[in-house]
Amino acid sequence: MNQGATKSVSQSTIQRTLLRLGLRSRRLVRAPMLTAVHRRRRLEFARQYSSWTSTEWRQVAFSDESRFMLHRTDGRWRIRRETSERNHPATIAGTVQAGGGSIMVWGMFSWHSLGSLIIVEGTMDQYKYASVLADHVHPYMRIVFPQDDGIFQQDNARCHTAASVRAWFEEHQDEFTVLPWPANSPDLNPIENLCDHLDRVVRAMDPQPRNLAQLATALESAWLNIPENTFRDLCDSLPARLAAVRSAKVKIRCRKLSTTVAITPGGLIKILQPLDLSGNKSFKAEVQKQWECWMSEGLYTYTKSSKMDRASYEEVAKWVGSAWKSVKTSLIIAAFTEAETSISSDKETVNQEDECGSLEDFDQDLLNLFNSDSEESDFDGFI
DSSP: OOTTOSSOOOHHHHHHHHHHTTOEEEEOEEEOOOOHHHHHHHHHHHHHTTTOOHHHHTTEEEEEEEEEESSOOOOOOEEEEOGGGTTOGGGEEEOOOOOSSEEEEEEEEOSSOEEEEEEESSSOOHHHHHHHIIIIIHHHHHHHOTTSOEEEEOOOOHHHHSHHHHHHHHHTTTTEEEEOOOTTOGGGOTHHHHHHHHHHHHHTOSSOOOSHHHHHHHHHHHHHTOOHHHHHHHHTTHHHHHHHHHHHHHHHHHHHTTOOOOOOOTTOHHHHOHIIIIIHHHHHHHHHHHHHHHHHTTOOOBOTTSOBOOOOHHHHHHHHHHHHHHSOHHHHHHHHHHHHHHHHHTOOOOOOHHHHOOHHHHHHHHHHHSOOOSSSOOOOOOO
């Protein structure tokens, strides 16, 4: 950097300048290299299981292979980046499988209990995996899920998708089901976190394992001593993991549009949210007008239990779209102006909840419009 310059700059000066700019030295985040197909299928998976809560995920037994090196090389590249750039593609180093001087293990667990940790001789193939399924997966699923309502998770490794393996699962499909899993998605599998836990425990041992046999013994001991709350918390993290996948698309879109996402602090929506300040009232009034028109024209149908059916999703979407277009631009501008004034003056804004109602109330009103064959009371309109 000093070459050709009239004045030299010391390394400490450069470091102070970088720190002042918010560019701290950080390790590269290691993550799987994803193609467009991978991203699409991950998003489809996240959307398909978006309604699953921790209760459903507690019926899933997670599994995977992992390789542990006896003498791990450091390979810690460091870069300068801003705090918000942690997951930027330019700051991520793609990972590959480790080479020699290591052993492979296979393990499984669910919210209910840890399963086996198996030392794999060499590399896992379809024949070794078939033995694992018969000797470990099958008895675990029968014992932990005696009602045959368990779900087994595996990734898309070749040994997992071989014809002989698929045939084995078909023979036992009345005992448990196999969860379809998006390719190249180890970040969604909580067993990866357990493997990281094992690695940290083994690396903290003193003395360190000196050969592969000692490494295998250390891993087995660390596995058996994993605290119950550790693997249970990991199972309960699935809803948040899928939510992160769904929100990733929004973040990518915002970056393409050079848009910054702002989060309104809790309790301040009525003061800082422009739509709540001015646009919500006229918007809700127009949606109500659309609903009243639908009712007066007798466009509704009846459910099997002879109750009035609610409007279809498509119909409600039309109402919402039409209502949004009816909101005047001047009203939106006034709302943003009012929000800006509230921030700059730090004054309390008149609470309009009694007049306009909250967005949460409006969301519930919309839900009441969707098709339902339940025995709940009929929708009485907007309040």
